Amino acid sequence: MRSAAESPIAWLESLSPWPEEFGLGRMRELLARLGDPQGAYRAVHVVGTNGKTTTVRGIEALLEGEGLRVGAYTSPHVLGWQERVRVGAREADLEAALGRVRAAAEAVGATQFEALTAAALAEFAAAGVDAAVVEAGLGGRHDATNVLGAPVVVLTNVALEHTEVLGETREAIAAEKLAVVQPGAQVVLGEAEWEGAARAAGASAVTVVSGSNAGLAHAAAESFLGTTVDPAPLDDLRVPGRLERLGDAPLEVWDGAHNLAALGYLLPRLPRADYVVLASILRGKDAAGMLAALSALGSRLVATASSSTRVLPARDLAALAEPYFEAVETVENPAEALARAREIAGDGRAVLVTGSLYLLADLASVRPSRLPWQASASG
Numbered sequence: 001m002r003s004a005a006e007s008p009i010a011w012l013e014s015l016s017p018w019p020e021e022f023g024l025g026r027m028r029e030l031l032a033r034l035g036d037p038q039g040a041y042r043a044v045h046v047v048g049t050n051g052k053t054t055t056v057r058g059i060e061a062l063l064e065g066e067g068l069r070v071g072a073y074t075s076p077h078v079l080g081w082q083e084r085v086r087v088g089a090r091e092a093d094l095e096a097a098l099g100r101v102r103a104a105a106e107a108v109g110a111t112q113f114e115a116l117t118a119a120a121l122a123e124f125a126a127a128g129v130d131a132a133v134v135e136a137g138l139g140g141r142h143d144a145t146n147v148l149g150a151p152v153v154v155l156t157n158v159a160l161e162h163t164e165v166l167g168e169t170r171e172a173i174a175a176e177k178l179a180v181v182q183p184g185a186q187v188v189l190g191e192a193e194w195e196g197a198a199r200a201a202g203a204s205a206v207t208v209v210s211g212s213n214a215g216l217a218h219a220a221a222e223s224f225l226g227t228t229v230d231p232a233p234l235d236d237l238r239v240p241g242r243l244e245r246l247g248d249a250p251l252e253v254w255d256g257a258h259n260l261a262a263l264g265y266l267l268p269r270l271p272r273a274d275y276v277v278l279a280s281i282l283r284g285k286d287a288a289g290m291l292a293a294l295s296a297l298g299s300r301l302v303a304t305a306s307s308s309t310r311v312l313p314a315r316d317l318a319a320l321a322e323p324y325f326e327a328v329e330t331v332e333n334p335a336e337a338l339a340r341a342r343e344i345a346g347d348g349r350a351v352l353v354t355g356s357l358y359l360l361a362d363l364a365s366v367r368p369s370r371l372p373w374q375a376s377a378s379g
Helices: 008-014 025-033 052-065 094-108 112-127 170-178 192-200 213-225 232-236 260-269 287-297 314-321 334-345 357-362
Strands: 042-047 070-073 085-087 131-135 152-155 186-189 205-208 244-246 252-254 275-279 300-303 327-330 350-354
Touching: 008 094, 008 112, 025 094, 025 112, 042 052, 042 213, 052 070, 052 131, 052 213, 052 232, 070 112, 085 112, 094 112, 112 131, 152 170, 152 213, 170 192, 186 192, 186 213, 192 205, 205 213, 213 232, 260 287, 275 287, 275 334, 287 300, 287 314, 287 350, 300 314, 300 334, 314 327, 334 350, 334 357, 350 357
Parallel strands: 042 131, 042 152, 070 131, 152 186, 186 205, 252 350, 275 300, 275 350, 300 327
Antiparallel strands: 070 085, 244 252
16 A cells, blocks of 8 residues: 555656556446546547547647636656646646545546546536646546546547557558547547548538647637637647647757657657657567658657556667668667757757657756757758
């Protein structure tokens, strides 16, 4: 039995990040013990492979701009656990939120993600939000967030990922994600090919928006409110770990692109091609494909690890990288690896930190200051 004096964050970190088996029974029991807080507000549920957090934060900004009090829930974090739960466009008091659910979570044996999700949903009810915008963690059908009955669902995109859990084809994975759709819900899609699947899942209306997370967010906000929405709040949207321009000497770009599809979005948006790449990648990803794509940005790579239990060891990542880069180094400690990448870059090259949001989170204490992209013609 853990001490009641243990801090809420320490308690959260002590919980298992993975269930012994996937399912919603434990989550429903946990929420029932809390009075089913998820029934106190309407929600937008965001599922998909990439771009979920940016889309959630965009919807949050748009609904706040229309005068609503909004709760937003995202994962994983970059700067700290508190980043995941927001109310009224500010980070919520996460320790208080966790304290509200701890006894019930311990009673049902909740996982880390279940406890955190319950804390977010209960916090939103306690704060009296008008709307909640909630990002799914893994898939949809058996994800802890699939308790919302949301009137609006967003599917950002579908790529092959977590195939051992979600299925081995994009079609199977899309079906798992769209399983969150309740009959009569409105669905916003980032890829037109899933319109038939969305309607089969029960969608009453389907909107297809191609090309941007901002477009998805805008369409979702308008679907939720049933009226036109001013897109201006999106102009100032900044999300940690997503195409961030940091530092100056050398220039650094931090982006948590964690699969090949995410890199496909990132690479065309980088304005130069002389990076020292610092990367950590999780097991189960197409690491070789990701490294091949990253090699288009520069000839030097520093392979490192992260605190994730699913991380590919740095030496294994380095071995995979050797066919694609002229020079590969292995530095296990992320902070030391970043220092080495900066040393290699000197004043003439840039540094790209990528491959995993867990890596970016591990480096949060040594983040440079954010810079505007327009501040440098070269970067």
